[in-house]
Amino acid sequence: MIGVVGGGVAGLAGARRLQERGYDVTVFEASDDLGGLAATYETAGDPVEKFYHHLSKSEETIVEWIEELGLGDNLEWRYGSDAYYVDGVVHPMDKPWEILAYPHLSLYDKFRLGMLVLDVDVRGGVPSFDTYERLEDFEDVPVREFILDHTSRGCFERFFKPLLEAKFGDRWESVSAAWLLGRVKFRGERDILKGELLGYLEGGFGRLIDAMLESVGRENVVTGARVADLGIEDGAVGSLTVETGDGTETHDVDAVVVATMPDVLEHLTGYECGIDFQGTVCSVISMEQALTDTYWLNIADEAPFGALIEHTNYVSAERYGGEHLLYAVKYVQDLGDELWQKEDEGVEETWLSGIEDLFPDFDRESVNWIETARSPKTAPIYERGYLDMVVPYDLSEDVASGVYYAGMASRAQYPERSINGAIVAGEACAERIGEAE
Ligand SMILES: Cc1cc2nc3c(=O)[nH]c(=O)nc-3n(C[C@H](O)[C@H](O)[C@H](O)COP(=O)(O)OP(=O)(O)OC[C@H]3O[C@@H](n4cnc5c(N)ncnc54)[C@H](O)[C@@H]3O)c2cc1C
Structure with a gap:
């Protein structure tokens, strides 16, 4: 038997591919529910992810899986709108005229930003089209230095810095330019008139988890089973010990x-x-009416959240029985963080008063419910030298023969962690196990 530790997307994907190769597989999941970070809440209609989720057009493996699992007709692509909240004003940032009208960057800043997004290096006045091809070349370049050199001070101060601070807090200076470039490439198709095309599974990504579970077979998945120990002898793994509600096996x-x-x-x-x-x-706030008309609102002003993501400006509120769903989110760099220390009630009060400060017309009476999810480890900090720290899929040389790794520290989860990356990592382990025979 092959034991899979973790019933998130990566574990389930690895299990399915291993079964296809003829292996007997058991997935052990510590919590009572499968899906890990892609788990969902119930609403008055379809379930919604506890942490916001969408797909980018550059992600292909997950699309193949969705087709393979018979959900192809439920995969939807539509444009997600972006805006930037600066000095008390929401600035839409999708269409060329919106970007031109954005008052916090000069025309020159916008030109330099646009060229970087189009992968064109215009330093020295001579355009070069291959500077950004090899991400490895930028792995040791500090992100601040790179932005100042490849765009402009205005782009750095008024565009990138607030976004980097929202994403990485006070760790942002240690992030590599390779991550930033990878992130720009990772974001898939942009229509010049409509914005970025994003993917969503009608009914939520919980359907993908359900379909993966069906394909692996419920009888091969044990929940409430925390793997507590691996038995390694003579350089090879031979057993796995699991803690369940009934004891240890x-x-x-x-x-x-x-x-x-x-x-x-x-x-x-x-x-x-x-x-x-x-x-x-990350909390989901269910409201009687919409707060904004934007899907993804980055916040440059002082606020308890780095972004507000209004899911029902991307997927219709009708799908949720008329509930308007807003994510309020903050990334936390250390667990001493004041917000992290608060009970859910305190977090929710912080969000609501933060929203009131930014949107004086917001009426908290319109809130139906709030659910809060938190996890101490949800995204890697993509610091310089990151790729050297990635955990190999096959750990036979580093740990013991028969030990494989498909978690978030694997290569497939760079430059952004995603469900697609989790599937790729699960598949990569199955492939290596097959090759090791
Ligand atoms: C805020 C946020 C936003 C995101 N947005 C997107 C997005 O827009 N698009 C996208 O594609 N992805 C997004 N993601 C990322 C995506 O959710 C993850 O990359 C993916 O779900 C990771 O899957 P995984 O299986 O690798 O890990 P996890 O989901 O972490 O699953 C690991 C599982 O292992 C279990 N486990 C842990 N220890 C043990 C043990 N000892 N024994 C047994 N089981 C154990 C855990 O309970 C968990 O269920 C987002 C994530 C977050 C947090």
């Missing part, structure tokens, strides 16, 4: 795929991963 295994955050891998095997992770506090 040990299973013989031929191989193990660890599909969790790297701290679990470290606990199980001693393998130390140098990547630091940030946590997230």
Whole structure:
């Protein structure tokens, strides 16, 4: 039997591909529910993700999976609108005339920003079209230095810096230029008149988890089962010990795929991963009416959240029985963070008063419910030298024969962690196990 640690997307994807290769597989999931970071809440209509989710056009493997699992007709692509909240005003940032009208960047700043997004290096006045091809060349370049050199001070101060601070807090200066460039490339198709094309699964990504579970077989998945130990002898893994509500059980295994955050891998095997992770506090606020007409609102002004993501400006509120759903989110760099320390009630009060400060017409009476999710490890901090710290899929040389890793510290989750990346990582482990035979 091959044991998979973790019933998130990566674990389920790895399990399915292993079964296709003829292996007997059991997935062990610590919590009572599957799906990990892609888990959902109920609403008056379709379920909605606890943490906002959409797909980018550059992601292909997940589209193949959605087709393969019979959900192809439910995959929807539509344009998501972006805006920037600066000095008390929401500035739409999708259409060329909106960007031209944006008052906080000069025409020159906009030109330099536009060229970078189009992958054109205009330094020295001679356009070069291949400067940004090899991300590795920018792995050791500090993001601040890169932005100042490749765009303008205005772009840095008034566009990139607030976004980097919202995403990485006071760690932003350690992020590499390779991450920024990868992120620009990762964002898929942009229509010059309509904005960025984003993907969503009608009914929510919980349907993908359900379909993955069906395909793996419920009988091959155990929930409420935390893998607490791996039995490694003579350089090879031979067993796995699981804690369940009924006690502890040990299973013989031929191989193990660890599909969790790297701290679990470290606990199980001693393998130390140098990547630091940030946590997230994210609430879904259900409202009687819309707050804005934007899907993704970045906030440059002082606020308790870095962004407000109004899901029902992307997927119709009708799907949720008329509920308007807004995500308020903050990335947390250390668990001493004041917001992290608050109980859910305190977090929710912080969000609501933050929204009132930014939108004086907001009426908290219009709030139906708020649910808050938090996780101490939700995204890697893509610091310089990141790729050297990525955990290999096959850990036979580093840990023991038969130990594989498909979690968020794997190569597939760069330059952005995603459901697509989780699937690719799960598949990569299955492939390597097959090759090792
Ligand atoms: C705020 C936020 C926004 C996001 N937005 C997007 C987006 O727009 N688009 C997108 O594609 N992706 C997005 N993602 C990322 C996406 O959710 C993840 O990349 C993906 O779900 C990771 O899946 P995974 O299986 O690798 O890990 P996880 O989802 O973390 O699953 C790991 C599982 O392992 C279990 N586990 C842990 N320890 C043990 C143990 N000892 N024994 C057994 N089980 C264990 C956990 O309970 C968990 O269920 C977002 C994530 C967050 C947090």
